[in-house]
Amino acid sequence: MISNEDVKKLALLARLNLSEPEAQRLHKDLNSILGYMERLQKVDVSKVDPMSHVHGATNVFREDELKPSLPVEAALELAPDHSGRFIRVPIVIDQGGEN
Amino acid sequence: MAQAPSRNGKSLNGVVMEFEAVIGLETHVQLCTKTKIFCSSSTEFGAEPNQHIDPVTLGLPGSLPVLNRQVLENAIMLGLAMNCEIRRYNRFARKHYFYPDLPKGYQISQYEEPICERGHLNVPMDGAIRTIGITRIHMEEDAGKNIHDSRTHSSLIDLNRAGVALLEIVTQPDLRSPAEASAYLRTLRQIVRFLGVSDGNMEEGSLRCDANISLRPVGQVKFGTRTEIKNLNSFKFVERALEYEIARQMSLLKSGKSIVQETMLFDSATGATRSLRSKEESADYRYFPDPDLPPLVIEEAYIRSIQERMPTLPEQRSKELVDGYGLTAYDAQVLTVERMNIDFFEEVFKVCQNAKLACSWLTSELFGALNTAGLDLKRSPVSARNLGELVKLIDSEAISGKMAKTVFEEMFATGKAPGEIVAARGLKQLTNDDDIAKVVESVFANNAKQLADYVGGNDRLHAFFVGQVMKSTQGTANPKKVNDIILSLIKKRRG
Known part of the structure; x- marks a missing residue:
């Protein structure tokens, strides 16, 4: 089960702006889902490998060969705002790009 | 300015305490594949903003990533060169965080299942060899670039770099000084260039590193609290940032304060590190296996075929130069800094069969002249064959060393063969x-x-x-x- 605080943290991580009633409703929904999960947790899966992919395909590659890019206009058209060839967004102060 | 020895006395209750630095590096190496890791857009550096984009780069709904075969091959090759075990069953993972240079809202990386693990790298250091443990090497995609414009209070995004293939190489906390950290990085750069997997160009961001650093009293096994310095993009900055951080941490510890675990940025203009965000607030990445990318099953035969195609590494070639050609360890080191150098040397040797003379004419005369002219070996007006011919003329005493310098100058200026110059100038040495x-x-x-x-x-x-x-x-x-x-x-x- 999760707390109301957990719900707010999840909303922050997903960049969702929840009102208090929305948060409370989601809290209830999430706990009902998690309750079901808890029941599933009781099943013995010690002899079952975790499944991350459903189709069983492996080793799907492409060769290192160039294909034409999209025209820049196509990208800029989809962006809320742009400046010259750049996509423009509200300033990001934290310089915490991961790479 | 920070003057930071890695060890320094500290008097606490009359007991003298010495500290040692414990450093681990996470290095991102940008691969020099033609196309990005999961799509067929170009990786060319210096293109117009947003020139190399496509639906996968933009993270458009419905687009699917497909792994570039060359990236896997390069990752395995580097892993083998760094004595790693190659994981046979690999999955990619999504690492979630919000940042405008990452259009999908997650970075495709590897998490619990990196392609290479448990390796080591031998780093030449002050005439000896230091063996640095390698924890892991994994494949991931690069993010785009942001330009912050405070005037209009906006950030400008260029996604050309988004999706370019990276290998992240993580060391054990085995490094003990800024000089060792820099020696490790130089060796890593030398190896990726030898293998041809990356150009290792730090100015263009092809090699950049994050450093974890802590201090502990000498003799103590347990590590102290560490800080992480992000995004160091030159050998010099790595050393300066670590020296500053060692001095900062030492002065805190000496005055009885404790170190806060945090992420720092190094400001190359001031030579200081500053806090970026504390680790406690650090993001929750919510890793999970990426369902868009099927798992990789690596066969032994595939690893062997990569091993067979691998060029001989600098460590081995250096040994051959000393044992086989009778060169000094110093000469061997100079010749193996770049693969280009040693390949050129071997061409020269093939023609003249005199290793010592070939080495000295290459490293002092040709490198000297190239340096003065601001050229690299690739653009040398003197070909390996012609330099070999020149050394042969000296070795057989057809011309004197003094004449050879004159001939060399003309070779460098005109690109002509030495025989031609000798004949035209009547320079032949009288030996009969x-x-x-x-x-x-x-x-x-x-x-x-x-x-x-x-x-x-x-x-x-x-x-x-x-x-x-x-x-x-x-x-x-x-x-x-x-x-x-x-x-x-x-x-x-x-x-």
Whole structure:
């Protein structure tokens, strides 16, 4: 089960702006889902490998060969705002790009 | 400015305490594949903003990533070069965080299942070898670039770099000083360049690193609290940032304060590190296996085929130069800094068969001239073949070392072959004994009085005759032979 605080943290991580009633409703929904999960947790899966992919395909590659890019206009058209060839967004102060 | 020895005395309750630095590096190496890791857009550096984009780069709904085969091959090759175990079953994972240069809202990376694990790298350090443990190497995609514009209070996004293939190489906390950290990075750069997996160009961001650093009292096993310095993009900055951070942490510890675990940025203008965000607030990445990318199953035969195609590594080639060619360890090190150097050297050697002369003409004359001209070996006006021919002419005493310098200058200026220059200038060294003897006899005939004195016992005149012979041959006679022939002809006359 999760707390109301957990719900707010999840909303922050997903960049969702929840009102208090929305948060409370989601809290209830999430706990009902998690309750079901808890029941599933009781099943013995010690002899079952975790499944991350459903189709069983492996080793799907492409060769290192160039294909034409999209025209820049196509990208800029989809962006809320742009400046010259750049996509423009509200300033990001934290310089915490991961790479 | 920070003057930071990695060890320093500290007096606490009358006990002198010494600290040592514990450093681990996470290095991102940008691969030099033609296309991005999961799509077919170009990785060209310096293109117009947003020139190399496509639906996968933009994270458009419905687009699917497909792994570039070359990226996997390069990752395995680097892993083998760094003595790693190659994981047989690989999955990619999504690492979630919100940042405008990451359009999907997650970075495709590897998490619990990196392609390479448990390796080590031998790093030459002050004439000895330090073995640095490698925790892991994994494949991931790069993010785009942001330009912050405070004037309009906006950030400008260029996604050309988004999706370019990276390998992240993580060391064990085995490094003990800023100099060791820099030596490790240089060795890593040398290896990726030898393998041809990356250009290792730090100015263009192809090699950048994050450093974890903590201090602990010497003799203590447990690590101290560490800080992480992000995004160091030159060898010099790595050293300076670590020196500053060591000094900062030491002064905190000396005054009885504790270190806060946090992420720092290094400001190259001030030479100082500053706090970026504390680790406690650090994001929750919510890793999970990426369902868009099927798992990789790596066969033994595939690993073997990569191993067979791998070029010989600098460590091994350096050993061959010392053991096989009789070069000094120093020469071997200079020649193996770049694969280009050693390949060039071997071409020169093939022609001339004299390793020591080939090495000295390559490393002092050619490198010197290239350096002055601001050129690299790739653009050398003197080809390996021509340098080999020149060394051969010197080795066979067809020309003297002094003449060779003149010939070399002309080779460098014109790109001509040495034989051509020697013939055109009539520079050929006089080495035939009979020819030299003829010149000596004619010099004797023209200096009858001095000759009589010399034969009579005035040995000081020997130098005079050598000088006269060299003068009359315009310096083309082999001086050692001139010397010997004069001595033997005088001896005959003295009977």
